[in-house]
Amino acid sequence: MSTPTGFKQRLESELSAMATDPAPLRATRAPARRLRVRFAVTAVAAAAATAVVVPTLSGSGASPAYAVTKQGDGSLVLRLDRAEGLPGLQKQLKEMGVRAAVLEGDKKCPTGAPPESPWATEDYAMTFPAQPWKAVIHPDMIPDAAVLPDGRRVGAATLLVVAEFGKDHSTQAVSFRLVEKVPTCSVPGIGGGPDAHM
Amino acid sequence: MPLIPQRPMSRGAPPRPDAAGFAAFYEENFDAVLGFVTRRTTCPQVAADLTADIFVAALEAAGRYDPGRGAPAAWLYGIARNALSSHYRGSVRERHAVARLNGHRLLDEEDIAALEERIDAERAARELAERHSSLSEPLREVLDLVAVDGLTPREAAQALGLNQATVRVRLHRAKRALRAERPAVAERAEQTDSTARTLEVVS
Structure with a gap:
């Protein structure tokens, strides 16, 4: 199959220059967002500098329906086991100053999937470790509003997390995308990072 | 092609x-x-x-x-x-x-x-993707990655942030929806899915 060899070589040169001197890339990326974390459970925060765990109990009281754990690098480990944990998870993220919204997927949502934020290709604000039903939010990857070099203003992004639950209310799947405006509903399966396992 | x-x-x-x-x-x-x-x-x-x-x-x-x-x-x-x-x-x-x-x-x-x-x-691939346009976005994006781009279901799941079971369910639903519309297209999608599974096994 034919190859645009000149384009290929010139693009390689441009990329090589960017890799050697990454400053121009950084200049156009979303500014690093300062983590605005307010610890809701200050006593726990004082006792454990690297982790804040906030579980809520399910109806049976057997195990937490969700948990949020702050790691030493500022990322947040999420665990969402059942649908009843969703409101608490949303509330907790808000209290921790994370610009994130959590919705239950609605296949009949009239507006479908929300438009992605223009920062969607900057990075992945949510990744998934190997453990099932766990996800890691990277708050510094949720870009703030920014003024582009041409003077245009791009709104701040919000991490929209859409969960799907089974008939027994257990979590079946989680997807996410960065949005500029949080919708009132969303269809499930709105995508996510390439490394998602949930 | x-x-x-x-x-x-x-x-x-x-x-x-x-x-x-x-x-x-x-x-x-x-x-x-x-x-x-x-x-x-x-x-x-x-x-x-x-x-x-x-x-x-x-x-x-x-x-x-x-x-x-x-x-x-x-x-x-x-x-x-x-x-x-x-x-x-x-x-x-x-x-x-x-x-x-x-x-x-x-x-x-x-x-x-x-x-x-x-x-x-790549015309044939674009035409195939166009035939998927009647599908809902969740079904179409899965089918495109597998049938048009040749990803395995596992790779498609990783690219889309979904688990493999969800991808397989969506592939099944997509093929069923296409079969209802155009039997020949659904048959091709099924063939590509079989190929993808083979690739996944031998990789």
Whole structure:
């Protein structure tokens, strides 16, 4: 199959220059967002500098329906086991100053999937470790509003997390995308990072 | 023309942020990325812009690539999908936000001719993707990655942020929906799915 060899070589040169001197890339990326974390459970925060765990109990009281754990690098480990944990998870993220919204997927949502934020290709604000039903939010990857070099203003992004639950209310799947405006509903399966396992 | 590429994207060489490391990754994946974009546009300039967007985004993210989270192929396809959706959402503001390098400015006449040949050669794949347009977005994106781009269900799951069971269910639903509309198309989709499963087993 034919190859645009000149384009290929010139693009390689441009990329090589960017890799050697990454400053121009950084200049156009979303500014690093300062983590605005307010610890809701200050006593726990004082006792454990690297982790804040906030579980809520399910109806049976057997195990937490969700948990949020702050790691030493500022990322947040999420665990969402059942649908009843969703409101608490949303509330907790808000209290921790994370610009994130959590919705239950609605296949009949009239507006479908929300438009992605223009920062969607900057990075992945949510990744998934190997453990099932766990996800890691990277708050510094949720870009703030920014003024582009041409003077245009791009709104701040919000991490929209859409969960799907089974008939027994257990979590079946989680997807996410960065949005500029949080919708009132969303269809499930709105995508996510390439490394998602949930 | 086979709609399933022999190997969609690199499974071996991980992306690295240094110049030499990324050059090797670029060399290994340039053809696959070009295939991805020429299966989705008939414009050489847009193909060049998208190719540049995808590799610039990959370079920026290379330092954070974790092989434990997925194969390079799925990682790069996730980036490619985001670059594509950002481009086709269409606002000038969004294109400015994601474009760090104008790929079309790197084209000469020979490049444009080569891209036009490439775009012509991918016509069948674009037509296949167009037949999926009646599907809902969740079904279409899964079917496109598997049937048009040749990803395995596992790679498609990683690229889309879904679990494999969800991808398989959506593939099944997509084929069922297509079968209801056009039996011949559904049959082809089923064949490509079988091929993908074979690739997954032997990889």
